[in-house]
Amino acid sequence: MQIDQLYDIYKAFPKVVTDTRHIAVDSIFFALKGANFNGNAFADQAIAAGAKYVVIDEPQYQKGDHYIVVEDVLSTLQHLAKYHRSHLNIPVIGVTGTNGKTTTKELLHAVLSQKYKTYSTVGNLNNHIGVPLTLLSINNSYEIAIVEMGANHVGEIALLSDIAQPTHGLITNVGKAHLEGFGSFEGVKKTKGELYDFLQENDGTLFLQSDNVELLEMANARTFNKIVRYGFSDQNDVTGKLLYANPYLSISWKMKDTTPIYELTTRLTGSYNIENLLAAIAVGLHFEVSPIPVNMGIEGYIPKNNRSQITKTAKNTIIADFYNANASSMSAALDNMRVLEAEHKVVILGDMFEMGEDAYAEHKKIIELAKSLRLDRLIFVGEEFYAQREPEGEYYRTTEEAKSAIPTIENSFILLKASRGMAFEKLLEQL
Incomplete structure (x- = not known):
């Protein structure tokens, strides 16, 4: 099938999905592959759930005219999107x-x-x-x-x-x-x-x-x-x-x-x-x-999804900023804590992921920066931080371990900052 033919189908049924859990009636399901899944195997399920067409790249899964076989599903999705963009x-x-x-x-x-x-x-x-x-x-x-x-x-x-x-x-x-x-x-x-x-x-x-x-x-x-x-x-x-x-x-x-x-x-x-x-x-x-x-x-814009988001609970005021973290965003968040006026200030920091060979040095810099702020409590969570624990500050290997420490925090302004994989929403629940 040529891209213009697929585009005609898309124009008639312009709802595209890649997850069978989100199938809409008369949508087009693109059967993507991943390390641990093969979307082709879900083509029948997509049709049964209401998809009008499925785009697959393994011919053995084809069962009729509503199964469109292409060389590669991902590249076809990208090509279709670019073609649509041109219109x-x-x-x-x-x-x-x-x-x-x-x-x-x-x-x-x-x-x-x-x-x-x-x-x-x-x-x-x-x-x-x-x-x-x-x-x-x-x-x-x-x-x-x-x-x-x-x-x-x-x-x-x-x-x-x-x-x-x-x-x-x-x-x-x-x-x-x-x-x-x-x-x-x-x-x-x-x-x-x-x-x-x-x-x-x-x-x-x-x-x-x-x-x-x-x-x-x-x-x-x-x-x-x-x-x-x-x-x-x-x-x-x-x-x-x-x-x-x-x-x-x-x-x-x-x-x-x-x-x-x-x-x-x-x-x-x-x-x-x-x-x-x-x-x-x-x-x-x-x-x-x-x-x-x-x-x-x-x-009128209200931040959400734990990005620079202030949350007030019965016990504390929290900057929820744990959607993601890296060396530069962590430093900026700590510098912001320096200028905030509050009687009691606490930072709870989690590991920064995907830092490669710079991980040790960058986590060390964050520890030193946090120490320079002279806050009420410094809490570091994750294997990277724990590997270089010091007398100043509290260190925990995992978020679950840290949960035992934070219920004692009250009447404080708290920064929660970590990479998404640290699941810091678990800590937010207790603050």
């Missing part, structure tokens, strides 16, 4: 970065939705499967789209850019994350920079935090016809200033060569989020959203 005559904003890309994506959505019917990546569908699913969820009623792109290996952002074909893009920052896959910090910069490469080659518009040394260096190594700059110094098109971050973030901002200064108060915590706010402001203004609606969109 969408709308701006597509690609967002990547080490930290803050999901928060930035959601802030962009909040701002652009003030004027346009906007589609953005749902949850964290930002990889080689998620990006195609995102694109195939966009229909002709949408006026603009935001596609989050994640990676943990060199070449992945290039692949996702080729599929999503962004007309605009931004990198939030580059830091030490997924070093196991990238090999080094230079590998991180090379991979994230693949979005810049695509924009350069396709005359796209770059949104640049031009006070970020690494991002500025990466941009200057390429040629762009259209750059919108944001940051903290006066040469930017949008300039911002921190007003307050205790605990919620308030900023002022202005446009270049204009006199009005705007202020806004968010439901986000963490001064590190100011760059994400300025990105959303810059993008909104570029797409002619007026300043007041820009502020309205941002002020």
